Amino acid sequence: QHLGNWLYVFLFCLGVFQTETTSVTGTVGGSVTITCSHSYATTNVKYFCKGTCVDADVLIKSSTQREGKYSIKDNGNTFYVTISNLEMSDGGVYWCGIERVGVDTYGKVTLTVEASLNRVCFVSKACDEIWSMKTCQSFPFAFCNRESRKQPEDDGF
Template sequence: MASLLYLVLLIFTTVPGNGCVRTSKNISQPRGGSVTIPCHYDYIYIHHVKYWCKGYMWSSCSTMVRTDTPQWKGDVSIADDPDQRVFYVTMRNLKEEDSGWYWCGVEINGAVDDGASLYLTVTPAYLGVKTESWISALRGESVTIPCVYEMRYKHHVKYWCKGFR
């Protein structure tokens, strides 16, 4: 019985995405636009290096930006807010080839890193107004919801309401 418990603990402490890092699951944005993705983490990771990588498999994803190196690389940036226990990744000038699996990662020295994945879809274009269909946030914290609109609506009044269409 003790060996079974050890095996279960080993599995849950070495598999990325074990609950200490959280993010949205699916995000869709238009080509040419930008997206800022919040990656929430537990207090035990406040002083750890955070990073953003692309790839379907956690073990072989390609790191794009990290918090311990220059935090801008091309059109991708990363910023950590340890007071709120969240780091933000911003991708600008999105291209359709940016579509794919990404990981919010936290480096764990001497152990398997922790992370959470999401799928980004870059669409050919958008019509009218577009926003996220699902946003994650922690209770008591603020949340930013992007509302992207076509230039023809630049001088129109914008408003936010709750409910169904």
């Protein structure tokens, strides 16, 4: 029976200290909002860190709503961290932390930052001599509007 009590305590602690891994993807220049959920954390201090998560790695705490590119919103057992103006160097492993008596609990977050697909808009002068051409896509793609085609003497086609 003594072993049964310890098993109950172990299973309870496993539920309290359990960590989940969340994967988030953002683009350079954009922002991401990460949802961190923990049990029994309504009044606890929440924090967000990168790396080993020692004090120097803490990027923001719930006691400070904004710190540079990081902002945090505490909603009891769930808190939200937004990272703005993403850079490639922001990618990596982060931790959602909860201050606890004894041992803090963590949730693992993997952030992937992808290069921005900037919209490319340009007018081709070579094509514009024959047709009016404008490209405005996520990738270079020629679009020539035949209705506004000029009538050169010899268009080579």
